[in-house]
Amino acid sequence: MGALATAVRIRHDLHSRLIGARARTDEVFQVVREEAMYDRPIAERHRIIFYLGHVEAFDWNLLSQRAFGLRPFHPGFDQLFAFGIDPVGGGLPTDKPTDWPTREEVERYNHRLREELDHAIEHALQRPEEGHPQLISMLEVAIEHRLMHAETLAYMLHRLPADRKIARPEQGAWKAVRVKSHLVEIPAGRATLGLESDSGDEFGWDNEIGAHELDVAEFAMESHNVANHDFLRFVQAGGYQNRSLWSEEAWAWKAKEDIEHPMFWRREGNLWVYRTMFGEIRLPLEWPVYVSHAEATAYANWLGRKLPTEAQFHRAAYGTPEGKRERRYPWGEEAPSAARGNFDFRSWDPSPVGAHPAGASAFGVHDMVGNGWEWTRTAFAPFSGFTPMPFYPGYSANFFDGKHYVMKGGSPRTAACMLRRSFRNWFQPHYPYVYATFRCVED
Numbered sequence: 001m002g003a004l005a006t007a008v009r010i011r012h013d014l015h016s017r018l019i020g021a022r023a024r025t026d027e028v029f030q031v032v033r034e035e036a037m038y039d040r041p042i043a044e045r046h047r048i049i050f051y052l053g054h055v056e057a058f059d060w061n062l063l064s065q066r067a068f069g070l071r072p073f074h075p076g077f078d079q080l081f082a083f084g085i086d087p088v089g090g091g092l093p094t095d096k097p098t099d100w101p102t103r104e105e106v107e108r109y110n111h112r113l114r115e116e117l118d119h120a121i122e123h124a125l126q127r128p129e130e131g132h133p134q135l136i137s138m139l140e141v142a143i144e145h146r147l148m149h150a151e152t153l154a155y156m157l158h159r160l161p162a163d164r165k166i167a168r169p170e171q172g173a174w175k176a177v178r179v180k181s182h183l184v185e186i187p188a189g190r191a192t193l194g195l196e197s198d199s200g201d202e203f204g205w206d207n208e209i210g211a212h213e214l215d216v217a218e219f220a221m222e223s224h225n226v227a228n229h230d231f232l233r234f235v236q237a238g239g240y241q242n243r244s245l246w247s248e249e250a251w252a253w254k255a256k257e258d259i260e261h262p263m264f265w266r267r268e269g270n271l272w273v274y275r276t277m278f279g280e281i282r283l284p285l286e287w288p289v290y291v292s293h294a295e296a297t298a299y300a301n302w303l304g305r306k307l308p309t310e311a312q313f314h315r316a317a318y319g320t321p322e323g324k325r326e327r328r329y330p331w332g333e334e335a336p337s338a339a340r341g342n343f344d345f346r347s348w349d350p351s352p353v354g355a356h357p358a359g360a361s362a363f364g365v366h367d368m369v370g371n372g373w374e375w376t377r378t379a380f381a382p383f384s385g386f387t388p389m390p391f392y393p394g395y396s397a398n399f400f401d402g403k404h405y406v407m408k409g410g411s412p413r414t415a416a417c418m419l420r421r422s423f424r425n426w427f428q429p430h431y432p433y434v435y436a437t438f439r440c441v442e443d
């Protein structure tokens, strides 16, 4: 295929990908019962109604004037729905449901905005020589921003009581697998972090740009994610009461929030119950445990191990014993598919650890992509030469504060396009609602 034909195909794909991403956020809002639209499932976050407007207003604020010269038709909503909030420190929001517009008003705004943008996008993609030179990147930003919200909205709606939700069809039962996690020796070698420029047209956020190699010394990594049954031993051994396993900040956070077990678990008499997206079940012992960075770190300390660094994760996931070119995905070069892992909105909940052996890395480390983001001990920081994206300068730069940690891999609700090797996710260490798991290393 010639370069021109490829360019036309990419442009056409972008619009259909944006429409596909909209279907993902629409699907999440369909989970919410009408009467729950103004609920606030997580105290630090906005009410659900905000996000209904936000995922659309973001596209409009990004594209309408900058890329297409469109005139605002509802500046009040453009501003009201512009910004989400990151819950670090500070007080809790105090707005009331009546402070917000009706669902109907928001949906009318969304509908008109989509129509205007779709028309402009179609037109611009047919005449690329007339359009904004960064239109392609802006559309990628719109698509991935929306897909990220499709995932983080699922974290939020996970906290919404089951009777405030409409259950969506669940993935059928996973084949029960009993695996024994063991330490896998990873020999010393190099790991490439960041987006390689020879990967052609692949989009990357500002924090991914700047491929660079790092030397990684020999280390050993657990072959499987820490499962609920592993973490239960830590809980039963008094891990949450053992001061020596927690940093000062983590201990203070745990005491303040009165946290004694993972947020997805609930104690009922002598039983442990697990909160799935749409109901409660007995604690599924084989599923990966979802915990905050602080809890993961305490568990690793308990075993005398550590969380991996970002570079160690890369080495174990993408390196090979032969030391040749690193793989595109842990399993090789092929695009993500259902056999390789639990990702791309395939399920609302995790699968048992080790249920996707066809997704293992060259070293035999399982589930590195999918089934839960994986915590690293690397603080989120810019790569050398970092330049903020001009049309979304705060995307990464607002979080280079040493208080956020890199997560790698992906969860059941992570879109396939964000499973690329260079993608970096991050969260603060005391936020227990993320679909994030971990595994430990010895180095």
Ligand SMILES: [Fe+2]
Pocket: 054, 058, 084, 145, 149
């Ligand atoms: Fe956002």
